Every structure is written in C-alpha cells, then in structure tokens.
Amino acid sequence: ILIDSPTKTDYDIAIVGGGLAGLALSILMAKEKYKVILFEKETYPFHKVCGEYISMESRPFLKKLGLPLDSMNLPLIKNLIVTAPSGASIKSKLDMGGFGISRYKLDEALKNIAEENGVKVLEATKVSDVIFDTEMFTVQFPGGEVSASVVAGAYGKRSNLDVKWKRSFITEKTGKLNNYIGVKYHVEADLPPEIISLHNFENGYCGISRIENDKFCLCYMTTAKNLKENGNSIEQMEKQVLYKNPYLKKIFTTSHFLFDKPVTISQISFDSKPVVENHLLMMGDAAGMITPLCGNGMSMALHASRLAFINIHPFLQGEIKREEMEDAYAQAWHQQFSRRLKMGRRLQRYFGKTWVTNLFITTLKPFGFIIRKIIKNTHGREF
Numbered sequence: 001i002l003i004d005s006p007t008k009t010d011y012d013i014a015i016v017g018g019g020l021a022g023l024a025l026s027i028l029m030a031k032e033k034y035k036v037i038l039f040e041k042e043t044y045p046f047h048k049v050c051g052e053y054i055s056m057e058s059r060p061f062l063k064k065l066g067l068p069l070d071s072m073n074l075p076l077i078k079n080l081i082v083t084a085p086s087g088a089s090i091k092s093k094l095d096m097g098g099f100g101i102s103r104y105k106l107d108e109a110l111k112n113i114a115e116e117n118g119v120k121v122l123e124a125t126k127v128s129d130v131i132f133d134t135e136m137f138t139v140q141f142p143g144g145e146v147s148a149s150v151v152a153g154a155y156g157k158r159s160n161l162d163v164k165w166k167r168s169f170i171t172e173k174t175g176k177l178n179n180y181i182g183v184k185y186h187v188e189a190d191l192p193p194e195i196i197s198l199h200n201f202e203n204g205y206c207g208i209s210r211i212e213n214d215k216f217c218l219c220y221m222t223t224a225k226n227l228k229e230n231g232n233s234i235e236q237m238e239k240q241v242l243y244k245n246p247y248l249k250k251i252f253t254t255s256h257f258l259f260d261k262p263v264t265i266s267q268i269s270f271d272s273k274p275v276v277e278n279h280l281l282m283m284g285d286a287a288g289m290i291t292p293l294c295g296n297g298m299s300m301a302l303h304a305s306r307l308a309f310i311n312i313h314p315f316l317q318g319e320i321k322r323e324e325m326e327d328a329y330a331q332a333w334h335q336q337f338s339r340r341l342k343m344g345r346r347l348q349r350y351f352g353k354t355w356v357t358n359l360f361i362t363t364l365k366p367f368g369f370i371i372r373k374i375i376k377n378t379h380g381r382e383f
Contacts, residue, residue, distance in 0.1 A: 011037045011120075012316055014139045014148035016127045017155030018044075019103075020298055021284035023110040024305035025152055027065050030117035032313060037146060038119055039139070041126040041155075045108035049182040049265040050298070051207045052217040053077060053196055055098045057382050058299040061306065066113045067106075074099045075210040081197045084361040085354045087246045098196070100211040102186070127155075129164065132279045135322065150312050153280040154305075157289055158267055165278060169271040180268035181227055183234060184219040189255040191216060200357045201245045202226070208251065215258065218251070224266065234262060272341070275330045279322065281308050287333060288341055300337055303383050307332045 013029050015022045018040030026038045054062075063069055078097045083089040115121055122141070129140045130151050137151045155161065162170050189208075191197070196209035204222030211217050220242065230237035243249040268289070275287050284301035308329060315325040 011035045011146055011148040013037075013150040013152065013312065014130075014137065014146060015039070015152045015154055016130065016139070016161070016280075017153065017159075017284070017286065018042075018111065018121065018123075019048075019107065019154060019156055019284055019301065020110070021286075021301040021305045021308075022152065022154030023107065023114055024061075024065060024302050025154065025283065025308055026114045026119045026121075027110065027117055028305065028309040029312070030114065030119045033118075034316065036114075036119045037139075037148070038114065038121050039125050039127050039141060040111075040121065040123050043123045044111050045104045047184070047186075047259075047263045048103050048107075049184045049219060049263050050103050050217075051209065051219050052102050052211050053098050053100055053207070053209045053298070055296055055299040056096045058302045059099070060382050061302055065110065066116075067109060069099075072101070072212070074101050074212055075193055077194055077196050077209055079192075079195045081195055082361060083197070083199045083245060083247045084357045085201050085245045086362075088362050089247075090361055094196075100209050100217065102211045102215075102217065105212055127161065130161065130278065130280060137279070149316060151280045152283055152308055152312075153277065153286045154283045154301075155286055157265065157285040158269065159286075162286075167273065167277060169269045169273050179224045180221050180270075181224055182219065182221045182265045182268055184217065184263045186211070186215050186258040187218050187251075187255040188214070188258065189216050189218075189251060191251070197247070199245050199248045199251075200361075201242045201248060202354050204241070206242065206248055216255075218255070221268065234264070275333045276326045279326065281312070281326070281329050283308055288337065296340065300340070303336060304333060306383055307336065 012034040013036050015026050015036065015038040018038050022038055022040075026036050029036045059069060076097060076099050078094055080092045080094055081089055082092075111121055125141050127139055127141045131138045131140070135149075137148045139146050139148060139151060153161070158170075191208065191210070193210050196207065199206045199208070201222075203226045204220055206218065206220035208216055208218050222237070222241070226241060227234070227237055230240055238252060243252065270289055273282065273286070273288050275282050283304040285297070287304060289297065311325045311329040311332065314320045315322060320328070
C-alpha cells in the first residue's frame, strides 16, 4: 500500500530494488545525510530464492550498518560437504566460514535500519522506467515520478527494466549459462548444524544449510529443460531427478517442509552484464550473478554497495564528474569480482552432467587442498 507517495520530489539518490545491495547502499547514503528513496516491488518481509548463507567476510560490514548480529543467535557454518549424483562425497573445512540467516528476516531488519536513518522506502512499488537527461534522472512508477542525481540498479537477477532496455544478457540466445530455474524451501531436518551441503544431480545442484530458529534453507538450481521434461511439475522433477542422489532422497523424504509451496524463480542467467547501464550503477545480481554453488552471492551484493558508496559520495560532493564516478565504480567492481565470476562460470560447466560430476568429486576426494583453493578463489576478504 502506498502512503504519502512522493511526486516530483528531488532526491540525491534513488535505488531501484530493496534486496541486500539496495538496502545496504541506502543505509550508507542516509548515514551521510543524503536524501534517499528506495523502491521495492514486494512488501517486507518476504521470501526469495536464495541460499541464505553469508560468508564471514560480510559480518563486520553488516554490524557497521547497524545489524545486531552478536545478539541474533545465528548458526555458524564451518564445514562443507559436496556430493555427486552417485553418492560419492568430499568434505572440506571452510577457512573463513559463514553464518545462516533467512532473507525474510535479514531484509526486513535492514529495511527497518534504513527507515530509522531517514530512507524513504516505497514498498509494493514497481519502477516502470528510469530516464536520464541533462545530469538528472527521472524515475517513473505507478502513481508518480521522482527526480534524482544518482540512480542505482539493485533489482535482482532479471526485471522489466532489463527487458525494456534490452540489456545484453536478455538478448543472448539460450545457452549453458542463461536458462536456469531456482527453487527454495525452508525445512526442519535432522542434519548437522555447522555444515553447508551441496548435493549434485543431473543438470543441477541443491544447497542445504541452517538458518535461524533451527530451520534449514533448502535451495536448488537446475535447467528449465529439466523441468520441462518432467511435465513442468516441480514435485515430479524432484522425484525423478533429484532423488537419484541418495543424500537428496533421504533429505526430501525425512524432512518437514514448512512452505505450502516452494518459492521459485525462472530465466536465471550467469552471462556477463554491464556494470553501468544508462548511467545507472548496477549492484548485486543486476550487475552479475555468481553461480550459487560458490555460496558467495550475498556477500558480493553487500560489498558492491560499499564500492558504489565510495564512488557516489565524492560525486555528490562535487569532487569528481559523473563519468569519473561511473568509470571508477566499474573498475573497482571488476577488480573485486571478475575473478570470482569467472571461477563460478568454470565450475558451473563442470557440474551438471552426472558422469562429469561423479568423476570430478571422486578424483578430488584425496586432494582437500584443491577444494580449499577453489573456495578461496570464489570468496574475498573482510570489507
């Protein structure tokens, strides 16, 4: 419900999308007393397809934003298990580790912090267009429009704006990296609390890790083709495909599922995306999505918000020009994330075909140091 919807109001920055990147940037900007508006098409709190595991590299940053992590009693995750469709498995210690928290809980907490700092949050509001003209943006949405000096795009994997602007990844032909679906449940299960598990199956993989209140997030990704070949039935696909991995069959048949139906998303793309589009600074999945098996998308979204802030702040202070801001942000983004994304795409090609995954995991089992090196190359340092 829109209350006190602004019309023709000037803002220093408008943020399209209220996920982790958008919310974090809004808080950083508001703490510096900028006038900030954030648009979110859903109403908080809400569930979204996400592995809900956050690398420890993000913990100091979240605490600086004002999130009381030390008192939230969240589960710490220190170990990784990866299984092949055959049931072969490898275990590895996570050098940095992470913690689990649902997006339902995390996003609402950050939204509240944003509002406490003066951010104007418009929920249930889908932006229809963003137009740049003469150093100023106009953000259009049902019921009004606002102007802003800077606009950041943090609206996730795919939106109506991507289609409207014909962004490069939208026009790509269907390929190995751009036609996936994601499915998520919350479950109660008898599983080790300190372990994140990654279970592979034909053309996909499923991650399971603990979140708050002794629940587990079960989230898997597979090809749209897999779903189509099973009559577009998620339940049938799970029984015919996922159950072939004995670990997954046991989890699905012994866990208590807490949702009436799964949360889903389609048309997921891991193709590269421009980091600056129509003068918008893109963040999170709107800038580039790392494969979920790397377990680091949430930290990348948060880190990108900090990189954006570092470059937006001097622009709004008149210290640098717009072109300098855009170039510096793009350079910083690529320097921080390009290697991780390339590693993620490389891993994505290895996982999927049953025989390749079985061979890959069986071969690497004696070489734990290689697994840890792969993990290290998909993660960063504290920021």
